[in-house]
Amino acid sequence: MTDPGSPTDPDTLRARALDALTTARERTALLTTCVDEPDLTAQHSPLMSPLVWDLAHIGNQEELWLLRAVAGRDAMRPEIDGLYDAFEHPRAERPSLPLLPPDEARRYASEVRGRALDVLESTAFRGTPLTEAGFAFGMIAQHEQQHDETMLITHQLRKGPAALTAPDPAPAPPFTGPAEVLVPGGPFTMGTSAEPWALDNERPAHERLVPPFYLDTTPVTNAAYQAFIEDGGYGDERWWTAEGWDHIRSHSIEAPLYWRREQGQWLRRRFGVTEPVPPNEPVLHVCWYEADAYARWAGRRLPTEAEWEKAARHDPVTGRSTRYPWGDADPTPEHANLGQRHLRPAPAGSYPAGASPLGVRQLIGDVWEWTSSDLEPYPGFTAFPYKEYSEVFFGPEHKVLRGGSFAVDPVACRGTFRNWDYPIRRQIFSGFRTARSGAS
Structure with missing residues (x-):
């Protein structure tokens, strides 16, 4: 009992x-x-x-x-x-x-x-x-x-005036902490066998060995992404995979979805309102190809799914994998921007209470983060309660996103939660952060 x-x-x-x-x-x-x-x-x-x-x-x-x-x-x-x-x-x-x-x-x-x-x-x-x-x-x-x-x-x-409104996240000064953190190499427990409402693709818990790597402390911001644009990133084939280059050229993509440039200023449309692109917010509405190209331009790469989860869950002091970066407690408004409480990401570096033990911020909420990984089953995967939830999507056609966005409710967001989409998708609330390999 x-x-x-x-x-x-x-x-x-x-x-x-x-x-x-x-x-x-x-x-x-x-x-x-x-x-x-x-x-x-x-x-x-x-x-x-x-x-x-x-x-x-x-x-x-x-x-x-x-x-x-x-x-x-x-x-x-x-x-x-x-x-x-x-x-x-x-x-x-x-x-x-x-x-x-x-x-x-x-x-x-x-x-x-x-x-x-x-x-x-x-x-x-x-x-x-x-x-x-x-x-x-x-x-x-x-x-x-x-x-x-x-x-x-x-x-x-949808076109037309805004139908939804919500208060903005609290303002925050520009983040002045370290640009990246070193995540030590070694094994960690990925996935879960204990979370009662975890879905089949999150199961079972298993050990992964992840070499040391460096990870951005915050998601890539609009200002940083604008530097990629201004440097001609969309016109330089060097930064793009062959498929990505074909995609942006055939669809005349030159900036994130909903952005446009007028009189030397970048504007965006957000829920029926046109506004200047805020420099300190995480970049939003970019596809996997764009995220990957930016990372190459910056001399970095997208993290693997295992790297992302280790940064979000592994406590190097205790060796445990926790439910969230801050521990096992359910999210609160002090931890993360979730639940459509706000209809935009919070400034990069927000929510210090939600940081990981290594100091990585906003791993949960604000923007879904593209990883370099294809959606694949974990060792010992069993489809439940129906194969159409996950199994039919396994393979190289879908890239994994992690962490949730401001549009996700806490019930559908945790350190083990896996999302996925085609690498061309931009209407989703997607951003990213970058990584690089590092020595132990």
Whole structure:
């Protein structure tokens, strides 16, 4: 029997699941009520679904896993399963489908949630892999928050005045600490077998040997990236992979997405507002090819995924791998910029309370960070609860991103969490930091 209040106590887990599900639904509601119906049903980019598709898809996945798989109930609306299967219909095709209208999608998602909360109240958090420690409820909360981030990307892509507002992060003076830190070489524990809501690609924990390397203390800033642009980085084939060079030339890419230059000044569009590019913020909306080219130009490279995780989790004093750079405690607003609390990255060097033992900052939150690694399974990987979550994406087509962004909720962001995308993607909230090999 577990002690009341312990992380594995059923009442504690139930309260955690309820909070995660409620927080996700509140964000979903805001993202889908701040615009009129035409904006909900329109496709603002062929890269993204209509917002109304995301809304019903969230409800459908919740029904599939919490009502059918966990509770064993009959399907509420089996005829819509195919419409909201992300693998059956590419995003570009979804506007042509007979989707539920906004009011009906809201009613469906709300009815599913009401029944899911009944299931949460009555489920024993043991007995099956889906119910152990409330995994299925945590998985669904993470799924909804991932779609909340996707919907925020859609809001950034939509034309017209801003529909969302949020306070800016606290101002911070320019960071004056060391530009890089030495991460000592040696083994560390990568991945997890203990995090109850970790997804299949984060598992299992295993030992990795990482040689010593140097890592940027903060993400690369807009000012630093502008220096690359002004030095002709986009016009110099030396810095680009062959695929990257072909991509930027064929698409006439000359700066991060949403940037433009007017009267000698760089401007950007951010959620319907045009503003000067802030020099001290981490650069945002760059693809892997751009991040890799900048690193080459700077005489450095992108970190591997293992290097990134060692910097974010390994405590060289204790030898432990912690959940986050600052330790095992859940994130707070003092640790990281998460949860769409702000709609932009904080200045580079912010959140000293969230620094790693070696002093690396902003490894969690602000911007997703590209790594040099392809998405591959860990040794001993087992697909769970369905292979389409991770397994079908393994291979050289997808590059790994780590650390989360300001758009990610804490439930879907931790030191082991793995994200991935095509190396051409720029609409995502992606930035990077650089590394170089070093001696022990």
